[in-house]
Amino acid sequence: MRKAWSIPLMLLVTGAAATVAMSTARDDTVSPASLRWVAIGQAALDKGQAPAAIDAFEAALAVDPKDARAFLGIAHAYDQQGLPGRAIKYYREALSLEPNDLGALEGQGKALIARGASTRARVNLDRIKTLCKGDCPAAKRLETALAAPPPVVAATASIEPAKPAVAKN
Secondary structure, three states: OHHHHHHHHHHHHHHHHHHHHHHHHHHOOOOHHHHHHHHHHHHHHHOOOHHHHHHHHHHHHHHOOOOHHHHHHHHHHHHHOOOHHHHHHHHHHHHHHOOOOHHHHHHHHHHHHHOOOHHHHHHHHHHHHHHHOOOOHHHHHHHHHHHOOOOOOOOOOOOOOOOOOOOOO
16 A cells, blocks of 8 residues: 555655755746847837836836846836835835845935835945955945935925815996
8 A cells, every 4th residue: 555655755755855956956047038128128218218117127027026137127216206115115025136236225215215215225235345345336335325415395285275266247
């Protein structure tokens, strides 16, 4: 009776090991289709067409959800639109896949500064300096952004009480 179970069990374990090995190899490569969509998104971003760029980068993620360049592209597009809060989310996604990406660390740091989170941006600066270990343009640009005056936050409009309507005879 034991031999009847041993062969299917062995095949199951072997199949699981092969699946794990294939998925591990897959993590290091990006789908060519995803690369094409990222290139289309980057071209749109270069033309200042942020919504079209976001669509292309999202298509890249639909093809390959582990393409850090697509997350980074979406973050840049939201930066271009002046939406640093949304950009921060996508920088975080890119950094979860590529934790040592200097461009993502710098971009997230600048978006954090735009949101008034200078302390968190300094953490990114420290991380960049740790990774560079020398003259680093990304660190210099983020230091310059941190040294600049804080961004002006738009004041909320005051609400005036409504004037009573005057009846005209």
